[in-house]
Amino acid sequence: MRDRLKPAGETRGTDVLQRMRADIISCALKPGAKLRFEGLREMYAVSFSTLREALSRLVAEGLVIAEDQRGFVVAPVSIDDLNDLTYVRVLVERECIALAIKHGNDDWEADIIGAFHRMDRLQSRLGSNYYLSAEWAKLHGDFHFSLVAACGSPNLLEIRQKLFERAHRYRRMSSQFRPQWRDKDVEHKMILDSVIARDAAKAQELIERHIRETTENVIKHAGHLFVAADEERHSRAAHVAAE
Amino acid sequence: MRDRLKPAGETRGTDVLQRMRADIISCALKPGAKLRFEGLREMYAVSFSTLREALSRLVAEGLVIAEDQRGFVVAPVSIDDLNDLTYVRVLVERECIALAIKHGNDDWEADIIGAFHRMDRLQSRLGSNYYLSAEWAKLHGDFHFSLVAACGSPNLLEIRQKLFERAHRYRRMSSQFRPQWRDKDVEHKMILDSVIARDAAKAQELIERHIRETTENVIKHAGHLFVAADEERHSRAAHVAAE
DNA sequence: TGGTTTGATTTTTTCGAAAATCAGCATAGT
DNA sequence: ACTATGCTGATTTTCGAAAAAATCAAACCA
Known part of the structure; x- marks a missing residue:
């Protein structure tokens, strides 16, 4: 059910990005939560690099925060x-x-x-x-x-x-x-x-x-x-x- | 000369991002130019994934444009x-x-x-x-x-x-x-x-x-x-x- | 000639293993 | 008791090879 047909010319990274964005907005990924690669890799069934790319893009949207050398965190709410x-x-x-x-x-x-x-x-x-x-x-x-x-x-x-x-x-x-x-x-x-x-x-x-x-x-x-x-x-x- | 000391806790991807941003702004990477990985890999001495991450972040800044499955392009000027x-x-x-x-x-x-x-x-x-x-x-x-x-x-x-x-x-x-x-x-x-x-x-x-x-x-x-x-x-x- | 298919080549995208780094804990020294 | 130092395991970051997709060009047919 998760593996719906990919729209033509869509990249796997883009797909993960969208699913992740939806999960953050819906708070399936909770504000402030640490985003560990191992867990996410299972959750979205992609590799480290692909994950990393999606995360980087979400940082740009302000939905994820990155700290160099210590990973990613869902943007907290306040x-x-x-x-x-x-x-x-x-x-x-x-x-x-x-x-x-x-x-x-x-x-x-x-x-x-x-x-x-x-x-x-x-x-x-x-x-x-x-x-x-x-x-x-x-x-x-x-x-x-x-x-x-x-x-x-x-x-x-x-x-x-x-x-x-x-x-x-x-x-x-x-x-x-x-x-x-x-x-x-x-x-x-x-x-x-x-x-x-x-x-x-x-x-x-x-x-x-x-x-x-x-x-x-x-x-x-x-x-x-x-x-x-x-x-x-x-x-x-x-x-x-x-x- | 390019390999200046990395500020503490700075990631290689972040470093490449900054160098690339500077190169785009200075037009060392020309507006509209296709950004091929092989060339960039030599130019910045990093791997595909790292490059890809930096590129993704530049897309967010509006300095690079990405088209799924057909790579990256320096944002054109008009x-x-x-x-x-x-x-x-x-x-x-x-x-x-x-x-x-x-x-x-x-x-x-x-x-x-x-x-x-x-x-x-x-x-x-x-x-x-x-x-x-x-x-x-x-x-x-x-x-x-x-x-x-x-x-x-x-x-x-x-x-x-x-x-x-x-x-x-x-x-x-x-x-x-x-x-x-x-x-x-x-x-x-x-x-x-x-x-x-x-x-x-x-x-x-x-x-x-x-x-x-x-x-x-x-x-x-x-x-x-x-x-x-x-x-x-x-x-x-x-x-x-x-x- | 104009347009389509096929196949080789180039380029992008994905992968998971390996290296680097961090966090926690124990040990030693003051 | 308290800070410093060195280990260990967990986590992130980087790498280049392998898979997938696009591009180009030659061959083919109408």
């Missing part, structure tokens, strides 16, 4: 990190969405509406626990990307994407400790409308609030985990693969 | 890329400097003045061709970093640093085709003064102009190289190590 991440995300997303509204054409609008629809439909189908679904998370990511896709700046979009994925790990962490998510779909619809109406200032305002409120919720519901995860790293950073 | 880079840099640097002015303390100010002094002195010593010196480039980078060092956002600083280095390659390219640099030291002094005076709006304005004017100069003096470099990639992307 309130400071989350706040900084939020700060930068607000800056970048505001810029992206303003640019997209300026440059976007009809196709761009159509893609947004389509992405929203897909996300909305799956949400209805899944019921109140939609936010635990990996598939919904994917569509949610697609929707947010569609909003800024027409931004026209490859560099800004790339930066945005990396930040989004790091934030995703925090959202994911909190979603497990939260009885009910707030009405995000209402917010999404409002953002959608403001974008289609080409009201840049309003879209910026809404997206900023969307990001900030999510962060507040994460801290409220999962903040207690952060310190624990960090302590774990210092005490017994052990057996990751087993869990 | 006017579009430079313009986009400039756009994002203006956004990021403006934010950084405003934050630094807000949060910086006396030590921060002292570091800036020190960094400017070092740069200024070397500049006088080197005379009119200062901008060709690698050492001056280093101090120039240090000065610009010192301006924003107190910004307080690790994420923003990291993004800034990567963008700065990519832009550095463009500056470097143009510097070889330019008879005389403009009076950057005057601009630097003005930025310095506005920062010490804690005039955020002015500092933002000056740094933006500094970046934009540099870009304009690069395009004017080196723009003709960009297309050529790109064509080269398509036609005969050959022997890099030899040159």
Whole structure:
């Protein structure tokens, strides 16, 4: 089941990278955990070098931290990190969405509406626990990307994407400790409308609030985990693969 | 001469990464050039895996581009890329400097003045061709970093640093085709003064102009190289190590 | 001629063994 | 008792050979 067909021209290292990224975001690999090669080699069924390459790439994405001569560690989570991440995300997303509204054409609008629809439909189908679904998370990511896709700046979009994925790990962490998510779909619809109406200032305002409120919720519901995860790293950073 | 003493705890891969980054920025490895392993292995005297790791990390910095199953290529240069880079840099640097002015303390100010002094002195010593010196480039980078060092956002600083280095390659390219640099030291002094005076709006304005004017100069003096470099990639992307 | 297949060659990617380094523990010296 | 030193086992890092994939060119057919 793990050995699904490789998309044409995809390298094994790239495949491991993606699986590992997913595992870090889903916290199957816990924040702060030591990443020992022997364990990972079994877990992902690849060699040292391939593993090392994937790890190096994850370091660049900020999901893994490397210390020369003493291996790799899953990037720890902390309130400071989350706040900084939020700060930068607000800056970048505001810029992206303003640019997209300026440059976007009809196709761009159509893609947004389509992405929203897909996300909305799956949400209805899944019921109140939609936010635990990996598939919904994917569509949610697609929707947010569609909003800024027409931004026209490859560099800004790339930066945005990396930040989004790091934030995703925090959202994911909190979603497990939260009885009910707030009405995000209402917010999404409002953002959608403001974008289609080409009201840049309003879209910026809404997206900023969307990001900030999510962060507040994460801290409220999962903040207690952060310190624990960090302590774990210092005490017994052990057996990751087993869990 | 190449095998200088390794700083304690530094890994061979990290060492290669740094040498390669320097070579790409200095265009010893030309934009768009195919990076063949056999050649690089001789050039840097390391094994395939180590090389591969360094390359992967450079991909993350945007200095190298990887295509699965068909190797690595030095990131090409183009006017579009430079313009986009400039756009994002203006956004990021403006934010950084405003934050630094807000949060910086006396030590921060002292570091800036020190960094400017070092740069200024070397500049006088080197005379009119200062901008060709690698050492001056280093101090120039240090000065610009010192301006924003107190910004307080690790994420923003990291993004800034990567963008700065990519832009550095463009500056470097143009510097070889330019008879005389403009009076950057005057601009630097003005930025310095506005920062010490804690005039955020002015500092933002000056740094933006500094970046934009540099870009304009690069395009004017080196723009003709960009297309050529790109064509080269398509036609005969050959022997890099030899040159 | 134009386009496709085949096979040899080059280049990239993967592998696991070997070397280097680190962390923990015991021993010796002050 | 306390720091320094040297061992031992665990872990990371490096290596180059072997496997996989792409490229190039000649041969082939329509």
